[in-house]
Amino acid sequence: MLAHIxxxxxxxxxxxxxxxxxxxxxxxxxxxxxxxxxxxxxxxIHLSRTENC
Numbered sequence: 001m002l003a004h005i006x007x008x009x010x011x012x013x014x015x016x017x018x019x020x021x022x023x024x025x026x027x028x029x030x031x032x033x034x035x036x037x038x039x040x041x042x043x044x045i046h047l048s049r050t051e052n053c
């Protein structure tokens with residue numbers, strides 16, 4: 001899911017591709033951010049890209 005967000009897709013587009021609701025996308029992102037202590041989605045994407053290198 002994070003890869004879709006990083007690719008520039010909206011929450012609605014991600015929800016359609018994954019077959020879940022927009023609310024679920026938001027909830028998942030919020031939970032991931034709290035576990036990774038990322039204040040924003042942009043920061044979370046940056047963290048995920050630097051760890052995968």
